[in-house]
Amino acid sequence: MVVTKHIVPTLDDVARAAGVSRSTASRAINGGDRVSPEAQQAVDAAILRLGYAPNRAARSLVTRRTDSIALVVPEPDARILTDPFLAGVVRGVSEGLGGTDLQLVLLLARQGERPGHIARYLNSGHVDGVIIASHHKDDRLEPELRSGTLPGVFVGRPFDSAGLHYVDVDNAAGARVATQRLVDRGCHRIAALTGPQDMTAALDRHEGWRRTLTRAGLPTDAVATGDFTVEGGAAAMERILAEHPDIDGVFAASDLMAAGALQVLRAHGKNVPDDVAIVGFDALGAERTTPRLTTVLQPVVEMVAAATSTLLDMLAGEDVHPEPRIFVPRLVEGDSA
Numbered sequence: 001m002v003v004t005k006h007i008v009p010t011l012d013d014v015a016r017a018a019g020v021s022r023s024t025a026s027r028a029i030n031g032g033d034r035v036s037p038e039a040q041q042a043v044d045a046a047i048l049r050l051g052y053a054p055n056r057a058a059r060s061l062v063t064r065r066t067d068s069i070a071l072v073v074p075e076p077d078a079r080i081l082t083d084p085f086l087a088g089v090v091r092g093v094s095e096g097l098g099g100t101d102l103q104l105v106l107l108l109a110r111q112g113e114r115p116g117h118i119a120r121y122l123n124s125g126h127v128d129g130v131i132i133a134s135h136h137k138d139d140r141l142e143p144e145l146r147s148g149t150l151p152g153v154f155v156g157r158p159f160d161s162a163g164l165h166y167v168d169v170d171n172a173a174g175a176r177v178a179t180q181r182l183v184d185r186g187c188h189r190i191a192a193l194t195g196p197q198d199m200t201a202a203l204d205r206h207e208g209w210r211r212t213l214t215r216a217g218l219p220t221d222a223v224a225t226g227d228f229t230v231e232g233g234a235a236a237m238e239r240i241l242a243e244h245p246d247i248d249g250v251f252a253a254s255d256l257m258a259a260g261a262l263q264v265l266r267a268h269g270k271n272v273p274d275d276v277a278i279v280g281f282d283a284l285g286a287e288r289t290t291p292r293l294t295t296v297l298q299p300v301v302e303m304v305a306a307a308t309s310t311l312l313d314m315l316a317g318e319d320v321h322p323e324p325r326i327f328v329p330r331l332v333e334g335d336s337a
Contacts, residue, residue: 009050017046068103069311070127072118074139077108083228083256084284085300089133089155092304100312102128119144122152129311131155131304137198151314153307157200157324165314167306167325171201171281174296174329175208178251178279181294181337183216185277187249191222193236193261195253202228205253205281222247226257233257237264248276249337255280259289262336277337286334294334299327 015025020039028035028043035043046052071093073079073086080086094104105127107118119140122130133155135141145152146163154166182190192209195202206223213220222244226232233252237260240247252258258280262272270276272291279294280286286293306325313320 009052011052013050014043014046014052017050018042066126066128067101068105068127069097069315070105070107070122070130072107072122072130072132072141073134074109074118074132074136074141075134079134079229080108082230085254085282085298086134088284088300089304092301093131093308096305096308096312116140116144122150123148129153129315131307131311133304134199136196151311153311153314155303155307157204159200161322161324163322165310165320165322165324167303167310167327168201169298169303169327169329171204171329172208172211174281174298175205175251175253176212177329177331178281178296179209179212181279181331182249182251182277183212183218185249185273185337187277188218189222189244189247190218190249190251191224191240191244191247192220193233193240193250193252193257194223194225195228195257197225202253205251209251226253226260228254228256230256230260230263233260234264235260237261241265241268250276250278252278252280255282255284255286255289255293255295258286258293258295258336262289262291262293272336279331279337283332286332289336291335294337295332296329297332298329303327 011025012022015022018025019042024035024039025043028040071090073089075086080090090106097104107121123144129151131153132141135154135156137159142158142160142164152165154164157166157168158164179190190213192206194206197203210220222240224236224239226236233256236257241264250261252261258278261278265272265276272278279296281296281298283295283297284300286295310320
């Protein structure tokens, strides 16, 4: 039996078939300049005819590109599976890279990981760019990205946004819309279930709630901090009921926390919305709660699409001004308020 050995075409083979030098063929393949349209066309035709596939490792030595971008989500991996916002971010970035040759590298927080580990990885040349979502103040991602040369975009306002690219929803405005709905309903003892205080989204939503109540002449002492999870919302709701049993309205800083609060209110015999009205934030899965949650829309699909598009423009060498893209929230009607 005769075994036919498949010969993999090389860069030299492409150069010979195209009738150009090896260096010209390399520049044409790797997107370099100083290649005439005729030479580029000849190299492209030779690649198709020979079935040549560039060696990614060798190509990266020439272009200094890895053809990959990182999506950083500094949260435990279990959150990716249970949090619809984070799942939407992953799906949105992956879809945004469709039609490109870029690979997506997902970086999650690991238990016991030293602060700054992800930041050091990013600045070690492993990826060409980065999108960061759900970041916390102590992640050290902001100073690393600002001081380095890696193109990056945040989904969510950085604590110090100077010189950084980001997209976000107007969290304070969204909280005002949610809280005003409770005020207009006639609630006079409105609690807040806030998110982690090391995240700008949580701080902005808390501030929007506080300002709305202050303007309405209502107290702002009924506050409990959670972590944007169902369990965190349930625990925060328990604390509120223990300390402020007279509440008749709740603003939950995420729909997952609102879902946890609904469970607790039901367990305590509270009817929603007759005894206690509640408004969430995100509009991701709100229709699956009982009663159907009144909430504020965070347009995650549009936000992630804008972040991915911005990063692709930066990688293409375009001069992208770090002007934030802020999306306007709106109330989504439900039955809980």
